[in-house]
Amino acid sequence: xxxxxxxxxxxxxxxxxxxxxxxxxxxxxxxxxxxxxxxxxxxxxxxxxxxxxxxxxxxxxxxxxxxxxxxxxxxxxxxxxxxxxxxxxxxxxxxxxxxxxxxxxxxxxxxxxxxxxxxxxxxxxxxxxxxxxxxxxxxxxxxxxxxxxxxxxxxxxxxxxxxxxxxxxxxxxxxxxxxxxxxxxxxxxxxxxxxxxxxxxxxxxxxxxxxxxxxxxxxxxxxxxxxxxxxxxxxxxxxxxxxxxxxxxxxxxxxxxxxxxxxxxxxxxxxxxxxxxxxxxxxxxxxxxxxxxx
Ligand SMILES: C[S@@+](CC[C@H](N)C(=O)[O-])C[C@H]1O[C@@H](n2cnc3c(N)ncnc32)[C@H](O)[C@@H]1O
Numbered sequence: 001x002x003x004x005x006x007x008x009x010x011x012x013x014x015x016x017x018x019x020x021x022x023x024x025x026x027x028x029x030x031x032x033x034x035x036x037x038x039x040x041x042x043x044x045x046x047x048x049x050x051x052x053x054x055x056x057x058x059x060x061x062x063x064x065x066x067x068x069x070x071x072x073x074x075x076x077x078x079x080x081x082x083x084x085x086x087x088x089x090x091x092x093x094x095x096x097x098x099x100x101x102x103x104x105x106x107x108x109x110x111x112x113x114x115x116x117x118x119x120x121x122x123x124x125x126x127x128x129x130x131x132x133x134x135x136x137x138x139x140x141x142x143x144x145x146x147x148x149x150x151x152x153x154x155x156x157x158x159x160x161x162x163x164x165x166x167x168x169x170x171x172x173x174x175x176x177x178x179x180x181x182x183x184x185x186x187x188x189x190x191x192x193x194x195x196x197x198x199x200x201x202x203x204x205x206x207x208x209x210x211x212x213x214x215x216x217x218x219x220x221x222x223x224x225x226x227x228x229x230x231x232x233x234x235x236x237x238x239x240x241x242x243x244x245x246x247x248x249x250x251x252x253x254x255x256x257x258x259x260x261x262x263x264x265x266x267x268x269x270x271x272x273x274x275x276x277x278x279x280x281x282x283x284x285x286x287x288x289x290x291x292x293x294x
Pocket of ligand 1: 099100101102103106128129130131132133134135151152153154157179180181197198199200220221222
């Protein structure tokens with residue numbers, strides 16, 4: 001709770017943010033200042049860095065809404081769900097409890113995917129398990145000739161992806177399909193790039209995830225089966241029937257998963273397999289080309 005002594009009518013934005021940060025820090029939140037700033041900046045429709053410069057009065061309504069958000073954060077709910085959006089690549093994406101919150105690590109998959117279609121004028125892209133649509137829409141925002149399909153097993157996630165396509169004026173170049181991987185994707189359609197950041201947490205590790213991930217993010221976006229690799233097996237195999245000649249399959253992988261995922265792609269005949277590391281030096285993205293047709 002925000003200390004009532006500090007919540008008088010003349011309280012400045014910076015004072016409100018500091019009081020909330022102290023409350024969040026006392027609850028054990030290591031990013032209390034960042035979180036308090038993000039929540040207040042959202043309410044005031046300003047950038048977090050502008051909070052110290054915000055001299056206008058904060059209305060009672062704004063204070064009450066801020067208090068409610070801080071209370072939600074105290075329960076462990078991630079900031080992105082509270083404010084309903086998350087920055088990713090160069091765009092802001094709507095998110096809710098049905099979508100994974102886009103992670104900075106996943107921007108590598110966008111970069112690698114863009115590299116694979118850079119020489120094509122009108123590439124087609126498929127994002128399997130698109131969630132908020134962040135990967136597909138970021139790729140289409142950079143490559144103006146590209147069009148794509150986002151597929152997800154969650155209709156509720158697809159609603160969010162469609163809202164994001166609309167937010168970024170990309171509806172004309174996108175299609176969203178409720179599908180269990182390729183189950184509802186028309187036979188005969190070919191993609192120059194298939195990207196996926198599938199669920200890859202081994203089922204037995206989910207209980208040990210950070211509270212805000214385990215308790216708030218959808219399990220269907222996290223659970224990769226007993227060894228975390230179930231989705232890679234299914235997608236690598238099915239993608240063979242949907243890749244265009246010289247088309248690429250690009251995955252995000254979890255820690256220690258690059259060797260087994262490379263091995264299963266090699267076993268299926270994928271060529272020129274490359275592994276890319278994230279900024280922490282962890283193998284994070286894998287790309288392979290469709291096997292040569294005989
Ligand atoms: C790790 S999340 C990735 C979401 C988004 N692409 C991102 O990177 O933020 C995995 C997504 O795969 C979806 N998913 C899980 N199983 C699926 C399946 N069998 N077919 C299609 N999508 C599936 C989940 O609903 C979730 O949206």
